[in-house]
Structures are given as C-alpha cells and as structure tokens.
Amino acid sequence: MGYTVxxxxxxxxxDGYLLEPDYGDEIVNVIAAAEGIELxxxxxxxxxxxxDQYREHGHTPNFRNMLKGVNEFWPEADSKAxxxxxxxxxxxxxxxxAGLPQPYGKGxx
Numbered sequence: 001m002g003y004t005v006x007x008x009x010x011x012x013x014x015d016g017y018l019l020e021p022d023y024g025d026e027i028v029n030v031i032a033a034a035e036g037i038e039l040x041x042x043x044x045x046x047x048x049x050x051x052d053q054y055r056e057h058g059h060t061p062n063f064r065n066m067l068k069g070v071n072e073f074w075p076e077a078d079s080k081a082x083x084x085x086x087x088x089x090x091x092x093x094x095x096x097x098a099g100l101p102q103p104y105g106k107g108x109x
Contacts, residue, residue, distance in 0.1 A: 003030050017095070017102035023051055027099040035088075035097060043085055043097070045073060050098040060103045063091040 003010045003018075005027050011019045016034070018027070028047055032039050049069055050060050061069060063082075067090075070077045082090035086097065095103050 005030050013102060015102060018099055021054060022099040028097060031097050046070060046085060046094055047098040050094050054100050060095040060100055066091050
C-alpha cells in the first residue's frame with residue numbers, strides 16, 4: 001500500500017503508516033481522505049503537536065501523554081474530543097494522519 005502525493009508514490013507499511021515522516025501539508029490531506037476524516041482546524045493543531053513530538057522525541061506520545069500535551073493548547077479537550085477527531089484511536093490514527101511512522105507498542109511512549 002502507498003499514497004500518491006503530488007505525482008510521487010510514498011511508501012507505507014502494511015497498516016498504511018509512512019515508513020519515513022513527511023511533514024508536508026499535502027500528505028495530511030491525502031491520508032485524512034483515505035481514513036475518511038474531514039480535516040478541521042483542531043485536526044491541524046493536533047497534527048502539528050504530533051509532528052513536534054516526533055521531531056523532539058523521535059516517536060509520538062501514547063494516548064495519555066497525547067491528551068496531556070493537547071491540553072496545553074486546547075484546555076477543554078478530553079478523551080471524547082480526541083476520539084471525535086480520530087475515531088479509530090487518537091494516538092495511532094493521529095500519527096498516521098500527521099504523516100508519521102507507526103507509533104511504538106500501544107501508541108507511543
């Protein structure tokens with residue numbers, strides 16, 4: 001499986017996660033469409049957060065740490081709000097939509 005972005009093929013693993021991170025906005029639109037997600041400004045805030053975490057730590061956060069980090073810029077966010085954005089699992093699907101490789105274990109560190 002892979003995605004086509006601006007005429008180029010982007011490689012993925014068997015679960016649809018990129019093998020190498022892609023920080024372009026176009027990849028987010030392509031993956032979100034494939035996941036059936038209509039992007040909102042909140043999605044983009046979470047995508048930026050996930051990308052920043054990946055750049056800083058080399059991996060994305062697990063759900064608990066994700067919620068803690070998201071609360072810094074979206075104080076009223078709770079589990080339901082994140083699942084509303086990424087219904088199959090905020091930590092994993094959020095990383096996928098952000099154009100990042102598959103998280104470790106059960107969703108990151």
